[in-house]
Amino acid sequence: MSGFLSQSFTTISSGVQGGVNAVASGEAFSIPSGQQLVYFFCFLAAGGVFLLLAFMLFLPVIILAPSKFALSFTLGCLCIMSGFIQLRGFKQQLTHMMSADRLPYSLGYVGSVLATLYAALVMRSYLLSLLCSGLQVVALLYYLLSYFPGGANGVKFMLQLFSQAAMRCFASVYAMVAK
Known part of the structure; x- marks a missing residue:
């Protein structure tokens, strides 16, 4: 059990040290x-x-x-x-x-x-x-x-709604002009 804890703390400390080094070198965030x-x-x-x-x-x-x-x-x-x-x-x-x-x-x-x-x-x-x-x-x-997660799908949905509304608008204008 003590070997497992020692190995876990060694792994955690090396991960923290790697993260600190990455931040210090400007890779992750500065x-x-x-x-x-x-x-x-x-x-x-x-x-x-x-x-x-x-x-x-x-x-x-x-x-x-x-x-x-x-x-x-x-x-x-x-x-x-x-x-x-x-x-x-x-x-x-x-x-x-x-x-x-x-x-x-x-x-x-x-x-x-x-x-x-x-x-x-x-x-x-x-x-x-x-x-x-x-x-x-x-x-x-x-x-x-x-x-944002799902952002591109939201744009596609909004563009489809806009195109449908524009097509209905053009169809009604065409129907008024054709009369």
């Missing part, structure tokens, strides 16, 4: 420095300003200038993501985003951001900017909700 916090809040504030511009100023005129909304929304999201990169560290954030369970969401989000920027800045396409902005919003929802 407390952000004051400079990291300043950068985080600056990027967060800049992202908030861009998102505020996108939704308050450019969303009402999205029909006239969708590229302004797309660019402002994308810059806001990139600033917020940059803030979290400053907080966690670039390598840790990249490793986290490229893990097997997060990779599809990360690739979808990064792809939609690049497509939005390409459509808005290079192609200057009205329809493609709108489409890519919509895809970016959906990809952002999937990316954010993938952190």
Whole structure:
């Protein structure tokens, strides 16, 4: 019995020591420095300003200038993501985003951001900017909700409800116009 207890305490203490070493080396968690916090809040504030511009100023005129909304929304999201990169560290954030369970969401989000920027800045396409902005919003929802258990299924359910409601709306508008 004493051999079992001795072996158990040795195993526990080596596990605790390994956890302490991992924390000390910065692998598991590290407390952000004051400079990291300043950068985080600056990027967060800049992202908030861009998102505020996108939704308050450019969303009402999205029909006239969708590229302004797309660019402002994308810059806001990139600033917020940059803030979290400053907080966690670039390598840790990249490793986290490229893990097997997060990779599809990360690739979808990064792809939609690049497509939005390409459509808005290079192609200057009205329809493609709108489409890519919509895809970016959906990809952002999937990316954010993938952190919660069952989050992606919730997004699928909400998108199905939205598409059914939109189809009913279009059908009723079509029925009124056809009369």
